[in-house]
Amino acid sequence: MSRAIRFAPFVLLGLLLLALAWRLATPKDDVIRSRLAGQPVPEFVLPAAVPAKPPLASADLAAGEPRLLNIFASWCLPCIAEAPVLDELKRRGVKIDGIAIRDRPRDIAAFLARHGDPFERIGADYDSRVQLALGSAGVPESFVVDGKGVIRHQHVGVIDRGDIPAILAELEKAR
Amino acid sequence: MMASVSPSLRGAQATKQSSLRPHFAGLLRFARNDCLVIGLAMTLCLAAPAFAQSSLPAAPWANRQLPDAKQEAQARALMEELRCLVCQGQSIADSDADMAGDMRHLVRERIAAGERPSDVRRWLVDRYGNWVSYRPPAGPVTWPLWAAPVLLLAIGALLARRRIKGRRSR
Numbered sequence: 001m002s003r004a005i006r007f008a009p010f011v012l013l014g015l016l017l018l019a020l021a022w023r024l025a026t027p028k029d030d031v032i033r034s035r036l037a038g039q040p041v042p043e044f045v046l047p048a049a050v051p052a053k054p055p056l057a058s059a060d061l062a063a064g065e066p067r068l069l070n071i072f073a074s075w076c077l078p079c080i081a082e083a084p085v086l087d088e089l090k091r092r093g094v095k096i097d098g099i100a101i102r103d104r105p106r107d108i109a110a111f112l113a114r115h116g117d118p119f120e121r122i123g124a125d126y127d128s129r130v131q132l133a134l135g136s137a138g139v140p141e142s143f144v145v146d147g148k149g150v151i152r153h154q155h156v157g158v159i160d161r162g163d164i165p166a167i168l169a170e171l172e173k174a175r
Numbered sequence: 176m177m178a179s180v181s182p183s184l185r186g187a188q189a190t191k192q193s194s195l196r197p198h199f200a201g202l203l204r205f206a207r208n209d210c211l212v213i214g215l216a217m218t219l220c221l222a223a224p225a226f227a228q229s230s231l232p233a234a235p236w237a238n239r240q241l242p243d244a245k246q247e248a249q250a251r252a253l254m255e256e257l258r259c260l261v262c263q264g265q266s267i268a269d270s271d272a273d274m275a276g277d278m279r280h281l282v283r284e285r286i287a288a289g290e291r292p293s294d295v296r297r298w299l300v301d302r303y304g305n306w307v308s309y310r311p312p313a314g315p316v317t318w319p320l321w322a323a324p325v326l327l328l329a330i331g332a333l334l335a336r337r338r339i340k341g342r343r344s345r
Contacts, residue, residue: 032260035302075229102229102273127234128277135302137260138274 034135034143034154041069041149042133046123049100050109056097056123062149066174068094068167069143070119071131073101074111076139082158083115089164090118094171098122101131101139142167146174229273236283237276243287250283253292256309257282257299266309 036042041058048055061067070086072079090096098119100108108122125131134143137156144153144167153170155163241247254268259275267275267282278299285295299307311317 030263032303032306035304073229102231102277104231107230126231127280128274129281131274132278132281132299132302137303 031156032137033156034137034151036135036151037154039151041143041145041151042130044123044130044133046099046125046130049098049103049122049124050105050112052109053119054121056099056121058149060097060121061145062147064147065095066144066146066152066171068096068171069145070096070098071101071134071136071139071141071143072098073103073139074107075103076101078158079111079140080115081160082140083118085159085161085164086118087116088161089159089167092164092168094168095120099125099130101125101128144170144174231273233273233276234280236280236287238279239283241283241287246286247283249292250279250286253286253295254279254282257296258307258309260303260307 041061043058045057046055061069068089070082072082086096096118098121100122103124103126105124108124112119123130134151136143136154140158142155142159143151144155146152152174155167159167241250251268255266257267257278259265259267259270259272259278261272261274262270265275267278282295285298286292296308296310305312311320313321
C-alpha cells in the first residue's frame with residue numbers, strides 16, 4: 001500500500017500535465033452562441049429604423065420562405081466589411097432583414113447610403129432588447145430563419161466572402 | 176585669467192556638445208518616434224472599443240437605481256452575478272459597455288415588473304447558456320465542483336484519524 005501511495009503524487013502530476021497539455025492543444029473557444037437555434041424567433045415588434053424602410057416584427061420572419069436576419073449597427077466597424085457580402089447575397093436572391101442595434105435613423109441612413117442597402121426591412125432596437133431576446137452577443141451576427149419563423153442557424157461575426165456558400169447552404173436547408 | 180579660460184572652456188563645451196548632439200538628438204528623435212508609435216498604438220487600442228460604442232444615451236435603468244430599495248438590492252445582487260457578453264470576465268454591474276448597460280436595464284425592468292431574480296437569470300441562461308451566470312448550477316457536469324470540498328474534507332478527516340490512531344498505538 002505504501003508503495004502505491006508513494007507514486008500517487010507522480011501520477012497526479014502526470015494527470016495535471018496531461019490536462020494542461022490538452023488545454024493548450026485545444027484553443028479556447030470564446031464564441032458565445034445563441035441557445036435558440038431550433039426554436040422560434042422570440043416575439044417582437046420593432047419600429048422602423050429609417051423612415052424609408054418598413055419596420056420589422058417577428059411575424060415578418062415567418063413569411064413562408066427562409067430569410068437572413070442580420071444584426072448590425074452603423075457604429076460597428078466590422079459591419080462595413082460585411083456590407084458588400086450582404087449585397088452579394090441579395091444579388092443571389094437571399095431575402096435579408098436587419099436589426100439596427102442602438103442606432104439613430106440618420107446614422108443608419110448614412111451607413112446604408114455609403115455601404116449599400118441589402119435589407120427589405122430594418123427594425124430599430126434602441127436598448128438591445130431584441131438582441132438579448134435572440135441570444136445574440138454582439139454585432140455583426142446573422143440568423144438563418146426558416147419559413148415558419150424558426151431559427152435554423154446562427155453566424156457569429158462578419159460573414160465574409162468565404163462564408164457565402166455555407167450561408168446559402170443553410171438557407172437551402174431551411175427551405 | 177577668467178577671460179582667457181572661459182572662451183576655451185566654452186569652446187570645449189561647445190565641441191563636446193556638438194559631438195554629443197547628433198547622438199543625443201538621434202536618441203531623442205528615436206525615443207520620440209518610438210513613444211509616438213507606442214502612444215499611437217496605445218490610443219488606437221483604447222480607441223478601438225470606444226469606436227465600437229453607440230452614440231445613443233444609456234437605457235433608462237442602466238445607471239439609475241429602482242425606487243424600491245428591496246427590488247434594487249435584488250437587481251444589484253443579480254447584476255453582480257451576470258457576465259457581460261462583450262467584455263468577458265466582467266460582471267454587468269462592473270462594466271461600462273453599452274450592452275452591459277442594456278442588460279442592467281433589462282434586469283431592473285424585469286425585477287420592477289415583479290419577476291424573481293431566478294426567473295431573470297433563467298431567461299438569460301436559456302439564451303446564452305450557463306456561461307452567462309457566474310453562479311454555476313449543480314448539475315451532471317458541475318457536480319465535481321460542488322462535491323470536491325466535501326470530498327477533500329472527508330479525505331482530510333480520514334488521514335487525521337489514521338495519524339492520531341497511529342500515534343496512540345505507538
